[in-house]
Amino acid sequence: MTASNDDLYQQNQDRRLEEASVVRKIVLMTISVIIVLLLIGALGTFIYVNASMKAVDSDNDTTQVVEVPMGSTASSIAASLEEQGLIKNAFIFRLYVKFSGEANFRAGNFELSPSMSMQQIVDKLNDPEAGSTPSASAAVPEGSDIEEISSILSETIGINQQDFLDKMKDEAYIRQLISEYPDILTDDILQEDIRYPLEGYLFAATYNFISDDNLSIDKIVHMMLDKSQQIITPYLDDFKQRDLTIHEAVTFASLVENEARNEDERNMIAGIFYNRLADDMKLQTDPTVLYALGEHKPRVYYKDLEVDSPYNTYRIKGLPVGPISNFSESSLQSVVNPKTSDYLYFLAGDNGQIYYARTFDEHEELIEKHMHVNE
Numbered sequence: 001m002t003a004s005n006d007d008l009y010q011q012n013q014d015r016r017l018e019e020a021s022v023v024r025k026i027v028l029m030t031i032s033v034i035i036v037l038l039l040i041g042a043l044g045t046f047i048y049v050n051a052s053m054k055a056v057d058s059d060n061d062t063t064q065v066v067e068v069p070m071g072s073t074a075s076s077i078a079a080s081l082e083e084q085g086l087i088k089n090a091f092i093f094r095l096y097v098k099f100s101g102e103a104n105f106r107a108g109n110f111e112l113s114p115s116m117s118m119q120q121i122v123d124k125l126n127d128p129e130a131g132s133t134p135s136a137s138a139a140v141p142e143g144s145d146i147e148e149i150s151s152i153l154s155e156t157i158g159i160n161q162q163d164f165l166d167k168m169k170d171e172a173y174i175r176q177l178i179s180e181y182p183d184i185l186t187d188d189i190l191q192e193d194i195r196y197p198l199e200g201y202l203f204a205a206t207y208n209f210i211s212d213d214n215l216s217i218d219k220i221v222h223m224m225l226d227k228s229q230q231i232i233t234p235y236l237d238d239f240k241q242r243d244l245t246i247h248e249a250v251t252f253a254s255l256v257e258n259e260a261r262n263e264d265e266r267n268m269i270a271g272i273f274y275n276r277l278a279d280d281m282k283l284q285t286d287p288t289v290l291y292a293l294g295e296h297k298p299r300v301y302y303k304d305l306e307v308d309s310p311y312n313t314y315r316i317k318g319l320p321v322g323p324i325s326n327f328s329e330s331s332l333q334s335v336v337n338p339k340t341s342d343y344l345y346f347l348a349g350d351n352g353q354i355y356y357a358r359t360f361d362e363h364e365e366l367i368e369k370h371m372h373v374n375e
Helices: 003-052 074-083 090-100 118-125 146-157 161-167 171-180 217-241 246-259 263-278 286-293 302-306 329-336 360-370
Strands: 064-068 108-112 134-139 206-210 345-348 354-357
Touching: 003 090, 064 074, 064 206, 074 090, 090 118, 108 118, 134 146, 146 161, 161 217, 171 217, 206 217, 217 246, 217 329, 246 263, 246 286, 246 329, 263 329, 263 345, 263 354, 286 302, 345 360, 354 360
Parallel strands: none
Antiparallel strands: 064 108, 134 206, 345 354
16 A cells, blocks of 8 residues: 555545544534423423412402212313313313322312312312202303392392392492402493493303302302303403403393304304494394393384383494393304304394395395294
């Protein structure tokens, strides 16, 4: 081998050694990056899990009764707790009780609060002294107004109906609630012409009460407002996108609730209301007339349409001054996600079916064909 060949050989060897060194550095760097990412991921997971185990709202001591039926699984209990705003994450709850061996929950009714941590809730659900059988429950249907709710509470749990109605008009009490629930209650509910400031804000649900409950009007109202806050809060940004105040959105949802029977109808009717508002037309929805009259009857007559009230959408343009009842979450969803159409009119036929029209002439034809046909 000549000297030049020796030099070439040495150069190749040096190059290979240098390449090997570079490869080792790349491998070490890659491993280091992976380790750092894993550590960051582990730290992030720890922070997320730790946050999920903390109380939903440490300042909210309001309690609510949670029913755990016989044979309930950890998954169903977790889903119920998350739905009721008592835990932050159902998945973390399931993992926690699985690995801690605390998933053998007792059946019964438990008083829980958003101020309780996940561990405190688990302890309560496993406490043989904590669960009890409800002494009463009040089922408040969707589309109920304040006066109907007062009657339900009187019949089911013995609340004095007149005391409840008086409380609903107590301005000092309402102002206190506005300060406690600023996310959903605003000064809009104190407008002069509003019949009951909390109309529409007492959410439809079944409320359970256990034997040692102090069933005050205040406690019941807080339970209902807690439920309303849980349902309404996720839609606040949607209201802004629709250029609606909270009060307008709740009012809108109450109208949809009283005109529709299912999700498809709600979406379509909400869209029609938007179309009429855009065309500067009166909403002309019969349930507002009945609310203005303070009556519940199957039919609205022409003379009824003349009632002078800020609730009567045959006389005023735009939304009424306030809600006419509570509503389902489905109705609230229709307000933020209505069905697009070019319809401007709808009616409920004698058979219960909803019919839609684009023009007043079409609407008149549908009235003649589908309403009061046997008269």
